[in-house]
């Protein structure tokens with residue numbers, strides 16, 4: 001389901017990731033560190049969990065891309081987030097914002113508003129989080145979505161246009177939009193949201209693919225298609241979320257770029 005999407009560009013992006021092994025600086029939450037690092041390794045990228053303000057900007061000068069996730073935020077971490085995001089912006093490398101539970105507290109909303117000043121390349125979040133940013137209001141119960149990605153497609157498109165960022169709304173169907181062009185990525189497994197911080201890891205993967213893509217919209221589609229295909233493959237052998245997680249890492253590792261053609265159809 002595409003508009004103007006070159007499936008070849010998606011497959012090429014997946015190939016370039018394998019050639020370049022992009023270094024992704026992850027400023028991410030305590031829950032997600034393990035799954036994000038291992039998912040990047042399995043997907044042929046290279047993680048570095050570097051968040052402290054004393055080194056965050058310096059690290060961003062050698063990274064290929066940065067991901068900033070507010071999942072377990074505190075003031076010292078926020079300083080590191082600003083340092084890395086502004087360096088990424090100045091260098092013109094992609095940086096991805098993951099606004100975990102942004103609707104839940106005023107501190108999260110203020111932090112996200114301040115981080116938006118560094119103009120994220122991509123915002124990757126679930127539907128409730130995107131809705132909270134789009135409406136500037138509290139929404140959702142916490143880190144999990146209570147809204148449907150497809151239902152907020154138009155809010156996502158307007159937000160992408162207003163911010164000049166690609167917006168990825170994850171869910172049973174992922175909505176990937178730059179405001180003008182929107183792709184729906186289907187697939188995956190219904191137990192994926194039960195793997196805590198898989199969305200955070202998805203944001204890190206979006207950073208990796210954007211570092212290797214002709215444009216961030218294609219980059220974001222590549223990451224979400226890779227997860228959708230791997231989730232589907234993993235779901236065949238998994239008996240629950242516990243076994244789904246290692247199976248997903250194996251499926252990503254074994255995935256071939258051409259496998260993405262199955263999920264991103266014309």
Ligand SMILES: Nc1ncnc2c1ncn2[C@@H]1O[C@H](COP(=O)(O)OP(=O)(O)OP(=O)(O)O)[C@@H](O)[C@H]1O
Nearest residue numbers: 126170171172188189190192193197198199200227
């Ligand atoms: N019902 C579903 N069926 C198939 N895949 C899904 C479903 N829900 C989510 N996914 C996939 O699971 C991954 C994580 O997305 P999700 O929307 O759960 O992120 P999230 O809410 O930000 O997660 P977290 O905050 O735990 O990191 C994405 O790749 C998404 O496509």
Ligand SMILES: Cc1ncsc1CCO
Nearest residue numbers: 029031071072100143197
């Ligand atoms: C459960 C949880 N709490 C803060 S961050 C996080 C990981 C999923 O977003």
Ligand SMILES: [Mg+2]
Nearest residue numbers: 100126199200
């Ligand atoms: Mg999330």
